[in-house]
Amino acid sequence: MGKREQTIDTILQTTMKLLASEGLGKLSMRRVANESSVSLSNLQYYFKDIEALLIAVVANYFEWCAQEVQDNISNSQDARFETFLRNILTDHLVVGGKTDRCIMFREIWALSSRSTAIDTAVNQYYNAYCKQVVSTLANYSAQPAVVAALLLPYVEGYSIMGNSLTLDKKQVMDSLIAVIVGLG
Incomplete structure (x- = not known):
């Protein structure tokens, strides 16, 4: 560098x-x-200006998220879809939002509500991130877009409200995996 x-x-x-x-x-x-x-x-x-800086932060954040998904795949010793899902969910289902990823997720979405330019950037980078996740999931699933549409919002919402659920993390993971694997 x-x-x-x-x-x-x-x-x-x-x-x-x-x-x-x-x-x-x-x-x-x-x-x-x-x-x-x-x-x-x-x-x-x-x-x-501050807006240009914040847009660069948004880009950097979504690049970081995409890299985490890639790293999780690279570190996986098991090529089975269920194992891949369990590894991703173990790392990304975080209760209480106290990790850097969760804190930044909340801050970025708050920023997007304050500025049209930042909102546009968030949507652009999130869309690119989603496409990368779909591409990655295509190695495991016949319906990668459906899997991504189920996983991404759930993981993000869980970081904020997961501690309010009546199921523990393992039960949530088992349920999500069953639904996703059941899709075929």
Whole structure:
């Protein structure tokens, strides 16, 4: 990774850390510059304003999510669909939303409600992420789009409200896997 890419990565990671810990209310270009150890003018060279920075954070977040799915496949020793689903759900069904992924998920969707440009970016990157997940699932299922349409919203919603369900995580996983495998 070159110096430019390293600086951009530092800025994006710092922005995500600030969003996750303090939310949008305390986020400013000056604060991101200070926390990233870059000058404000250098930050503005890479991102003209806070909206451009937040759109880059959205892109980075969905790239991170897609990479996690790919890593899960790469680390799987078992090629069976049921095992793949169990591994994905074990990693991604998180109660209470205290992981970096869950916190950023909530922040990104909150940001999308405040800005048309960010909402457009969220939809664009989420759509690309969904297509990548469908492509990955095609290796396991004859109906990858259906599986993705069931899994993605459920995993996201579970991170927010999973602790309110009457089933424990294992029961939820077993039920989801049964439904998805039953699709054929």
